[in-house]
Amino acid sequence: MTTNSRRYDIDALRFLVFSLLIVYHTAMLYLDGAAFHMKSSYLTETLNYPMVFINRWRMEIVFLISGVSCAMMTQTSRQAFLWRRVKRLLLPLLFGVLVVIPVQPYCEGVTNGLVEPGYGQFLLDYFGGHAWPAGAFTGWKTSFTWNHLWYLVYLLLYTIVLVALQPLLAKARPLFTGLRGWRLLILPALPALAATAFLKLRYPENHALVKDWYAHAIYFTMYLYGWWLGNDKGVWQELARLRWHALLLAPCAFAVYLGFDLVYSENLLTWASFGSWPMRNLYMWLAICAILGWSHTLLNTPFAWLPWARQAVFPWYILHQSAIIVLAYWLVPLKLGPVAEPLLILAGTVATCWLGTSLLISKVNWLRPCFGLPARPGQNLAADTALAAN
Numbered sequence: 001m002t003t004n005s006r007r008y009d010i011d012a013l014r015f016l017v018f019s020l021l022i023v024y025h026t027a028m029l030y031l032d033g034a035a036f037h038m039k040s041s042y043l044t045e046t047l048n049y050p051m052v053f054i055n056r057w058r059m060e061i062v063f064l065i066s067g068v069s070c071a072m073m074t075q076t077s078r079q080a081f082l083w084r085r086v087k088r089l090l091l092p093l094l095f096g097v098l099v100v101i102p103v104q105p106y107c108e109g110v111t112n113g114l115v116e117p118g119y120g121q122f123l124l125d126y127f128g129g130h131a132w133p134a135g136a137f138t139g140w141k142t143s144f145t146w147n148h149l150w151y152l153v154y155l156l157l158y159t160i161v162l163v164a165l166q167p168l169l170a171k172a173r174p175l176f177t178g179l180r181g182w183r184l185l186i187l188p189a190l191p192a193l194a195a196t197a198f199l200k201l202r203y204p205e206n207h208a209l210v211k212d213w214y215a216h217a218i219y220f221t222m223y224l225y226g227w228w229l230g231n232d233k234g235v236w237q238e239l240a241r242l243r244w245h246a247l248l249l250a251p252c253a254f255a256v257y258l259g260f261d262l263v264y265s266e267n268l269l270t271w272a273s274f275g276s277w278p279m280r281n282l283y284m285w286l287a288i289c290a291i292l293g294w295s296h297t298l299l300n301t302p303f304a305w306l307p308w309a310r311q312a313v314f315p316w317y318i319l320h321q322s323a324i325i326v327l328a329y330w331l332v333p334l335k336l337g338p339v340a341e342p343l344l345i346l347a348g349t350v351a352t353c354w355l356g357t358s359l360l361i362s363k364v365n366w367l368r369p370c371f372g373l374p375a376r377p378g379q380n381l382a383a384d385t386a387l388a389a390n
Contacts, residue, residue, distance in 0.1 A: 011306050026349065032044055059151075069226075149318070250290050
């Protein structure tokens with residue numbers, strides 16, 4: 001993307017959506033009944049509905065934004081595009097899995113009482129194929145986990161598929177970008193509904209890449225929608241025009257969805273599923289339409305903080321969950337209270353990401369590519385920052 005054609009709303013929205021992950025993953029420490037790598041003693045069910053409200057679209061819009069940014073990249077060939085994406089994504093993925101992630105299973109395993117304290121010995125066992133006790137930590141069976149970095153794995157896969165099928169997918173673009181009015185607010189939700197109906201119960205989301213067909217169907221569809229959106233000004237103008245409609249309809253769809261889901265769980269096939277599943281996917285798409293329409297209206301401005309945000313977003317994404325879990329590992333046993341504890345973990349995570357990026361990652365040339373930044377600080381961050389092109 002050139003400076004003149006830069007979509008500031010996409011840059012701003014990307015940073016805001018990835019920042020939401022910090023709040024969301026911190027809240028997972030306190031959500032009763034939800035699996036997470038660590039848990040506080042101050043569990044509550046009051047977070048359930050706000051978390052569901054966010055969770056139904058948070059990763060879908062992340063993949064859609066990634067598709068939008070890929071469409072905006074100019075490359076001489078599909079091969080050049082693919083090679084650039086592999087270079088940008090593969091090194092941070094490998095570095096993250098090998099260096100940043102292992103502290104998460106360590107803290108999880110020690111807290112569960114199934115891993116002996118001592119991080120150095122843990123690393124030797126972790127990378128040495130040690131036979132861990134059942135349930136020691138996420139990924140204990142293989143002594144390997146990518147935890148929250150599964151997004152990079154899936155993004156790499158979808159990029160490869162996109163490059164392979166680009167001529168065919170390009171011909172199908174008008175089927176999406178030609179939608180207007182109520183069709184734009186409803187019809188794109190139908191593929192997600194089909195995935196829910198045919199794949200959700202049989203292939204529950206696992207983030208393990210294999211046998212994750214429901215997640216692939218949803219996330220690749222959103223990624224493809226983003227790629228189709230790309231530079232199509234007409235559909236963006238329509239999303240902006242429909243922003244009030246989407247904003248008003250999305251909560252209504254969410255309320256109806258919850259009404260059906262309260263009758264019986266959406267993860268079981270009952271008569272309520274025939275109401276719950278359509279409303280779940282309609283709400284997801286309406287929420288995304290509202291976010292895209294309003295962000296295009298309000299955020300397409302060269303804010304002074306955007307150059308910093310473009311540089312910070314990828315390192316923050318890689319670091320944030322490890323920071324949350326390490327802070328929880330040390331703070332949860334202190335029982336500081338249901339207000340002080342989450343505030344300290346949230347503030348500590350932001351401080352860790354901020355200081356780690358500003359004082360270390362952005363200043364060390366060899367470390368920068370490990371977190372998705374160009375190797376030389378003097379390079380144009382607006383053009384080359386990794387997640388700006390994801």
